[in-house]
Amino acid sequence: MRKLEIKGYGYVLPKETVEFKGGIRYKISGDETQLGIGVKAAKKAMENAKITINDIDCIVSASAVAVQPIPCTAALIHEKIAKGTDIPALDINTTCTSFITALDMISFLVDAKRYKRVLIVSVDVPSIATNPNQKESYELFSDAAAAVVVEYSENGSGVIDGMQKTWSEGVHFTEIRGGLSNYHPKNYSEKTKEEFMFDMNGKSVLKLSKNKALKMVDDFLKKNEMKITDIDMVIPHQASHALELMMKKLGVKKGKYIDIFKDYGNMVSASVPFTLCWAFENGKIKKGDIVMLSGTAAGLTTNLLLMKI
Template sequence: MNGVEITGYGTALPKNTVTFGDQTRYRVVAGETQISLAVEACEQALRQGNLDITEIDCLVSASAVAVQPIPCTAALIHEQIAQGTDIPAIDINTTCTSFVTALDTFSTLIEAGRYTRVLIVSSEVGSLGLNPNQKESFELFSDGAAAIVLERSTNPEKGVISAMQRTWSEGAHQTEIRGGLTAFPPSNYSEETKEEYMFDMQGKAILSLVIKKLPKMMAAFYEQSGLSADLIDKVVPHQASRAMPLLMKKIGFSKEQYFDTVKEYGNMVSASIPFTLCNALSEQAIKDGDTVLFIGTAAGLTTNILAMRC
């Protein structure tokens, strides 16, 4: 077990909402940016944990889409909340599961003694890249941000129990934004090519691949971790789509075990899991000593599973 605990958390949402039937989505308006949402969430996490930024020894942006190609998004957040310090700023990107990858990576680095207290933030304004001609994705995604402070724990019962990440690249082109970097550089942009620079998702194909692969991965995770479905108190899944109940049932979790907030918040990309986590902590739906499972799929097709005793 990597001996870590969450000692601060915070979220941020745009002011504007749109509705699609009974579904609510948050979308940025003028004056709101990916950085402003990240900063708000970070500052809230620090306040909630009674901490100052100088007490953080690493700042991590775990987001799917960067603010710009270079520098890393974490450096741009650093500019707003940590300028004048030399706290390292690092980006982690496994798209929708970036937060879980960051939690896995930095719990290991904390356990190894490299860091003591890390601020991890996921912030997304995916609405800016949606294609209005693709109704499924256009009506699914929301903007938002969430941040946690992760630090070394003095309680031997708390920490990351086990983690697993796998990629099935037969699904690599089922979720894409092809334009903007070297495959389709900005110089190639035109009215004819503009959809290459927008989000493109084949939802049914992704779900089919996940249903085929995830049960075997879940079994391997249980063997590795020594856990089982009945030993998991709460599941914090990526809020990928309205098909979540089908997938949770497929891998053996009851409705009482997992959080489903797709109707209220939609899919916040990398911010989805930490936002759900922060809300659950705030509402005391996750209690001290609970064993919590984080699980999600991401473009690639990458899947992460991580169990933590909170």
């Protein structure tokens, strides 16, 4: 087990809400920005951990969409909370599962004592890129930010194992084609604007996810000599209303997973850390619990991570 514990956490939801048939969604408005709510979540996590930026050894942005192409989003967060220091800052991106990937990778560095204490921030604002003509995805997402502070610990907490797989036959099921070198901004026009918006084939994503992810979970548990009933709580990506169906197929009983999709929607990279924060705040997980973080992302990528709290 890689030794580390979650020392503190914080999240931010925008002020404005929109109610659709499928539930409540949050969206930035006024002077709210992606960077702004991400920085607020980072500060809340450090406050919750009772530390200052001087106690942080590394800043990681684990977000699906960067604030700008260059520099990395972590450097922009650094400017707001750590300017004048030389704390390393880096981005880790697997779109919706970026937080799980980041926690998995950073756990090796913390366990090896390369870093003692790391701040991981996930923030996305899909409301500015969804297509109102594509109702399926337009009513799916919420803007949000979530952050955690993890640190080296000898108290029995840590990452037990992680697994990530990518099936690129689904690479075009979920994408934004425009904005960078593939479809340069110079090509933007009223005629091409939908190339710069989020595009998803939800049925194809769900079909591929069911075919691949279910076996992946089974393989992952067998690798760790565990059964699904050995897990105290599953913290899944709040992808869609299909969450309940997926958990049922995995054999996870109600009360053993967190489903807050109707109240908060799909928060992209912030989804898993936000759900983790929600579980802590609502007493759904406690010290010593075995939790599994899970999720699917564009790519199609699927991540699993087992952790002892």
